[in-house]
Amino acid sequence: MKFFSQSYSYDDPWPIVTLAFFLRYPNPYASHVLSCDVVSRSVTPSGSLMTTRLILKRGAMPRWFPKGIVSRAESWVVEETEVDPVGRTVRCITRNLDHVKVMQVEETVVFRSAPEGKTLQHTEARVRSGFGWGLTRRIENHGLNKFKANLQRSREGVSLVVQLLRQSRLHPM
Amino acid sequence: MADSLSPQCTSLKQEYDSCFNVWFEEYLEPSLATNATEAQRTAHYQRKAEEFQTRCGKVYAEYQNCIQNAVKQKGIEPLLQQAREEHPLREPLPPSAPPSKDSK
Numbered sequence: 001m002k003f004f005s006q007s008y009s010y011d012d013p014w015p016i017v018t019l020a021f022f023l024r025y026p027n028p029y030a031s032h033v034l035s036c037d038v039v040s041r042s043v044t045p046s047g048s049l050m051t052t053r054l055i056l057k058r059g060a061m062p063r064w065f066p067k068g069i070v071s072r073a074e075s076w077v078v079e080e081t082e083v084d085p086v087g088r089t090v091r092c093i094t095r096n097l098d099h100v101k102v103m104q105v106e107e108t109v110v111f112r113s114a115p116e117g118k119t120l121q122h123t124e125a126r127v128r129s130g131f132g133w134g135l136t137r138r139i140e141n142h143g144l145n146k147f148k149a150n151l152q153r154s155r156e157g158v159s160l161v162v163q164l165l166r167q168s169r170l171h172p173m
Numbered sequence: 174m175a176d177s178l179s180p181q182c183t184s185l186k187q188e189y190d191s192c193f194n195v196w197f198e199e200y201l202e203p204s205l206a207t208n209a210t211e212a213q214r215t216a217h218y219q220r221k222a223e224e225f226q227t228r229c230g231k232v233y234a235e236y237q238n239c240i241q242n243a244v245k246q247k248g249i250e251p252l253l254q255q256a257r258e259e260h261p262l263r264e265p266l267p268p269s270a271p272p273s274k275d276s277k
Binding site for chain 2 (some may be wrong): 014015018019022023025026033034035036037038039040041042043045046047049052054056076078080083085086095097098
């Protein structure tokens, strides 16, 4: 199992970053996202909004990966999110549903409201492969490196949506 | 707005998303006093939930109906069901900052 964590600070307040996080698909930095659906949504008695989304992502297998094992380089991903408007926190856990024996990636993202109108993002990833054939480590390393490379892009995607939201608020319809 | 996994559900999904987004933006804005009591808070968010139901409940139900069928047709229902049973958000988040973990 490989573990990775990173923190990041947005110069924008929590409500707009949270809204952008929910609205982040589609954006030019996420062209691998083919579809995104809400499959469950409710408000808890304490006021938190619980959402489950089912997302289809396109991926590519590395060149060294044995042919014919994964028939299609697409993956179903389930994203569970809790928005706590009182504690001003978003917690989101994302996992792939298929190809889990080859590789399971679980990502946890937390957004918290921070002083001076900023928002802190903390991301953790766990990459696990049960593939064997002497490839487990290589697959885990590959998955982790891909995750790190994509993290920057996914933040750029959220930032872009934040910008678009700000512009639309300056020019109300 | 992203497409639905089933082209037949996409227009319902987009109608639902538009409705949700307006509600969500209001839901995120701090409209309660910071010293509001627990009871006031509960009442406030119950009102929010009812508002959502009034405004978006109908299109949400239609969209869910469409998407549940599509999920069955695509054969991903068992996977989704299992993932939902293992719901990772059941454990509450610690109230303060997340505990620092060794990032080995």
